[in-house]
Every structure is written in C-alpha cells, then in structure tokens.
Amino acid sequence: MRDHVITLIQSRRARIGVIGLGYAGLPLALRFAEEGFSVSGFDIDRVKVTAINAGRSPVHGIADSRVAASGMVAYATMEAAAACDALIICVPTPIGPHKEPDLTAVRETVAALAPYLRAGQALALESTTYPGTTTDYLLPALSAAGLTPGQDAFLLYSPEREDPGNPDGTVGRMPKLIAGETEACLAVGMALYGPVAGGLVPVSSLAAAELTKLYENVFRAVNIGLVNELKRLCHALDLDVHEIIDAAATKPFGFMPFRPGPGLGGHCIPVDPYYLAWKAKEVGARTDFIELAGRVNDAMPDYVIARLRDALDQRGRTLTGARILLLGLAYKPEVPDTRESPAVEIFRLLSERGAELSYHDPFVPSFPATRRLHGNAPDLESQALTPDILAAQDAVLVVTPHKAVDYAMVVRHARLVIDTRGVFRRPIPATLQGDTKGDFGSGPAWAYEHVIQA
Structure with a gap:
C-alpha cells in the first residue's frame, strides 16, 4: 500500500x-x-x-x-x-x-x-x-x-x-x-x-514534531518577554531600551536582537506558551520560566496605559473623556489580522476607562464592537489620517507600525504621542516629507519632547 x-x-x-x-x-x-x-x-x-x-x-x-x-x-x-x-x-x-x-x-x-x-x-x-x-x-x-x-x-x-x-x-x-x-x-x-x-x-516521532513547532514559537515569546521586561527597567533607569539593544547587537556571536512592544499578537506566539505549559502540568513537569514570560507579555497593555495615564496627568488631563487615536489594530505590520492583537486589548481597557477612542489602520478598515469591546460600543471604521484629526486628539498611540503611515505628519501635528514601537526614537529628516520607509537618522536620544516611549 x-x-x-x-x-x-x-x-x-x-x-x-x-x-x-x-x-x-x-x-x-x-x-x-x-x-x-x-x-x-x-x-x-x-x-x-x-x-x-x-x-x-x-x-x-x-x-x-x-x-x-x-x-x-x-x-x-x-x-x-x-x-x-x-x-x-x-x-x-x-x-x-x-x-x-x-x-x-x-x-x-x-x-x-x-x-x-x-x-x-x-x-x-x-x-x-x-x-x-x-x-x-x-x-x-x-x-x-x-x-x-x-x-x-x-x-x-x-x-x-x-x-x-x-x-x-x-x-x-x-x-x-x-x-x-x-x-x-x-x-x-x-x-x-x-x-x-x-x-x-x-x-x-509525531510528538517530537509537535514539540519542535511549539519550541520555535515559545522561543520567540520568551525572548520578547525578556526584552519587554528590559524596556520597563530602562524606563525606571531613564535609559533608551533601543540604544541598549542596538549596542548589544554589535556582538557577533551569542546574541540575537528582539524588539519590545505593547504585547504579543497573532495566532501562534501569544498562544503557544500556554499549550506547552498545559501539557507540562499534565505530565507533572514545570515551565516556570515560560509562564513568567507569558505574564510579562500579558501585562504590557496595562503598562502602555499606565504610561499614557501619567503623560496625560502631566498635561492636566485624565483618561476619562480623553480623545485617543490608536495607530494600528493589526497584530503585526502589513497584515489585516487582529487575532490576539495587543491593540485590541489596549482598546478594550481604554474603553472601560471612559476614553473617546478612534483608530487608523490601512489594513483593518472596520472594527466590530464584538471584538472584546465592553458595553454597547458601536462598530468603528478606520479614520483618515489628517493634520486636523491628529491635532484634535489628546494622545496618539503608535501600536502597530505599518509602513504606509505618514509618521512625519503624526509627529508634526499630534500634541502627545505614545510610541510603543520605537518609531520616533530618531529624528525624521525634513527631506523625507512623510516618506518614513527609510532610517529616521542617527543619534541615541529620544527625538521629540512630546513623544513618550512606552
């Protein structure tokens, strides 16, 4: 046969x-x-x-x-x-x-x-x-x-x-x-x-292949958990986490750079550590390190909101009633998929706190209220990104760094930007005129006073 x-x-x-x-x-x-x-x-x-x-x-x-x-x-x-x-x-x-x-x-x-x-x-x-x-x-x-x-x-x-x-x-x-x-x-x-x-x-064996696939994804989740924890430490030390990562990445062996963000997203990376931890418990084993990384990553949306709250407090505003625009709902750049996206969790948490929310995502034209929004919130549509819309916000949150977004316009017209991805770490040269597909320039310092790293 x-x-x-x-x-x-x-x-x-x-x-x-x-x-x-x-x-x-x-x-x-x-x-x-x-x-x-x-x-x-x-x-x-x-x-x-x-x-x-x-x-x-x-x-x-x-x-x-x-x-x-x-x-x-x-x-x-x-x-x-x-x-x-x-x-x-x-x-x-x-x-x-x-x-x-x-x-x-x-x-x-x-x-x-x-x-x-x-x-x-x-x-x-x-x-x-x-x-x-x-x-x-x-x-x-x-x-x-x-x-x-x-x-x-x-x-x-x-x-x-x-x-x-x-x-x-x-x-x-x-x-x-x-x-x-x-x-x-x-x-x-x-x-x-x-x-x-x-x-x-x-x-x-079948089990060896199943575990290999889980290990591939858990490897990424654990390392992102490590760099997300490093980001929070850098905030406490008044250091730039991206400078630390870039410097460490010059070591030609034994180091692989991972980038921090607002949490994990997608159909695999946020999910698979829990599959492995569940199986470990079933056979009497422990996965303490993996579970800790999961808790760190799960807590990142709350960390982002805390950074936003503090920045608003310094400007005499509160989350309740604040006009907040999220840049990006997809779980990663250049895709329309919002499964397990940290942006969705951030949206939900801000909605619960009474913020007036809108979003812009060229890959997600509409956002049904059923996607983890509380209460009777209406369906939303992606906002056009214009100087007037940006200027009308109390804060703009960069969550998913799509390439098509005009970040030069964002930094010129937004009153407050919460940057979860390091988009604005380096100055945007005026010659780019909104074309932000290349490098933003050089320099270790955070580039703009009204941009907060989160």
Missing part, C-alpha cells in the same frame, strides 16, 4: 484535500495545485468557499490570479473528502478563557472527516498544538474506520510555518518539519510534502 500511494503522489495522480482555507491552508492548497495536483479545499465558512470557487482570494497577500489559475474546488461540507488520497488539516488551535488549549476545531474536523476515511489515504495535521494531539485525536479516527497507520493508512504531522506579510515566509520557501506514526507513514509524508516545501526536516 505504501508504494502504491507514493506512486500516486509522484505521478501527480493523487488528489489532495486541504481542510481549513485560511492563512496556512490556502497557500498550501495552492502550492499543491501549482505542482500539478488536483486539489479540493474544505472550509465551514461558506463566504470563503464561494470566493475561492469564483477565483477570488479570501486571504490577504494571496493574489486572486493564483486562486483562479489553481483549478481547485472548495466545499463547505466533507463528502468530497472520500475521493481524496491525502487529507491535510489546517484549522485554528486557539486558547480558551482560562488560557487552556482549545482543540474544538481539530476535534470537529476529525469527526466530520470520519465517515470518509478509507484505505490508502494519508491523514496529516498541520495545526500548532501540544505533543500527543495527533495520536490523541487523529489516530482514534483511523482506528475506528478499521485502518492501521503504516499498513493501509498513513498518519502524519507537519506543522505550518507561514509568516503572514513576509513573501519569503511561505511553504514553498520554508524548510518543513515532517513526522509519521511509522517509517512507512514518514516515507509517504516525505513524498507528499517534498514537491511543495522548501526542503524537508524529518524528525523521529
């Missing part, structure tokens, strides 16, 4: 099914289509399915032309999965209200696939999750269908490594982890992913 499936894949006669057509699943499905495979996509979002079948991309950064040229067909139900020779699950794995793993999407996807599992299929999970998930959730479904991994079915884990907004951070250019339940499973997985990945990195 293994050799038959590998032959199907190598001859491009295997039909690929990708479940979850978001930032990870859609690029993967398109890569398979571009390599000559027949691809079926599955998603519970009927609007997304309709768009894909009409040749339109529902994912920012993926051109409509790629979707239209792919020939893939999308479905909102699973019946067509029975015809697929490989089924790849790319669904969200968020955290619950108590920061516990929420595998609802994985569980429901596996249950929906169960009637259509058959001999000769490869079943893969790409979602980031704790060690043991693939064997706990996918293996029982194969067993219930009378299938045995390595004999008549092939169980895989190969986590996504997409970096939204980065043209080099996509599956075709990225080395890809791959693990199988058995050696035969791994052989099928190597054949399956080889044509679409920027290299393969086989590891010894």
